[in-house]
Amino acid sequence: MGAGHAHTLYRHGHSPVHALPPHCKLAAVFCFVLVVVSTPREAVWAFALYAVLLAAVTRVARIPAGVLLRRLLIEIPFVAFAFLMPFVVPGDQVHFLGLSLSVPGLWGAWNVLAKGTLGVAASVILASTTELRSLLLGLQRLRLPPMLVQIASFMIRYGDVITDEMRRMSVARRSRGFEARGVRHWGVLAKSAGALFIRSYERGERVHLAMVSRGYAGTMPVIDDVTASRAQWTYAAALPVSALAVCLLGWTL
């Protein structure tokens, strides 16, 4: 029954990380990523410390390590790109296992891999511990334009509906013996996309009319206005501040 109200990415729980107000978490994650990106890539140990920090947060949030690692797989395309770098970047060459690799390319690959992975891990922790609706409220509290937040909330709310519509169309196509095998079948797929657009647009009009008839005048009422206490801000700031300390050490050492 609860399906549709909670996103599959969210893991319900009662940890201290779950309890933090969403805008504190958003700000903390953003500052953390900013600090990570501005760390010099030669300070290899600093990235290890960041990983330890994230592991600690995962522990506090009681997210199983397996879940976190599985969701890290999203960055595989860029891992592939990073593995290409040592072969295409010119510069001093080192020989390793019979392969000729370039030193600046290795540094570049390390840079993208380390920073990208830490960024993805931070976002995964955020998405696993924050409910979608409160994430959107948090964005609004962080002064994102309300119209943008409304559009995002409609997208999230109806994303599953539209995706399900698309899946039903796919089932209908397949039950009539259709199987997309090549360029010849693009026409059918495009017609489905066109039908999906018309259905989405018309649903949007119906939703709007239903909202207007219930008194919508361009803004959504905020029912539960979350405010963060000083203690909660301090708690959320623990991650980026300790990361900043590591970063400063990385620059000075």
Place this chain on the structure above:
Amino acid sequence: MHVPDGFIDLPVSAATGAVAAGAVAVSLRGARRELDERTAPLAGLVAAFIFAVQMLNFPVAAGTSGHLLGGALAAILVGPYTGVLCISVVLLMQGILFADGGLTALGVNITDMAVVTTVVAYALFRALVKILPRTRRSVTVSSFVAALVSVPAAALAFTFFYWIGGTTDIPIGKVLTGMVGVHVLIGIGEAAITALTVGAVIAVRPDLVYGARGLSAPLKLRVGGELVDAAPASGPGPVAARSTRKVWATGLVTALVLAGFVSFYASASPDGLEKVAADQGIDRKTEPHHTGDSPLADYGVKDVDDARISGGLAGVIGVAATVVVGSGVFWVVRRRRTETAAAGGNA
């Protein structure tokens, strides 16, 4: 093409973030004109549609398949402003929820995939629809070309960001050929699917296709056996021509800021291509460019010592010169056109 954290350096990320924020702000105002007060629900549903359609895989050849990027499709179906908004929201949600694309690279991603694709596609689409005969087929053909160009244009924009702010020194020529080569192929699939989708929507609900507005024949009434033009509907007509001065000023300021500020941050060291050329001794053979001793040679002002400030200054002067020349040409052309119109009227 989702750029992760740490791929583009911080100054360029910040600059593209500012560009993205400006574009989203402009689109928020523009989208109200495109969708009136229904903006939020409709744009949200269209964003959900884009999100879903990006999951629609179409088979390309044996085993491989591609998926739609959707920038051109959104611009043609719902208009450029709403298109930029929808794709930006999709990218924002992908960044925060699915960790697809870095948070610090959000500006790069939005500028690249939401703004560049949509603006390029829509500009090209409008131009083609104006030139071609006013039929449904020409709308489909224009959307094919618009989508075809928009994808390599985004790849080109990415290469540009990488060139001024990439964290690894890959020779820019390799990045360019790799990115643009792959994305020309992707663009062909994108173009075919976009054109077919637009064609399918036009066949059923031509009124929903923003790019095909004004295509329907005017309503005629038969009054006393004669066809008479019906009174124009009181609905929203074509967007009234607004003063172009504001648009013009915004564009000029943006260009100046980009040329002056961003090139200030762009490293003063030789770029990848020049470096490769220098390493391999290609540049020994090149003869000095015949304007090599002009005061703006090599994107720097001669008597200014600091490489960065001089580069920024040269950028600003370059933009100013382009604007002056461009407006001069435009002014001459416009004058001649009004003159011929007046002459034709007299004859």
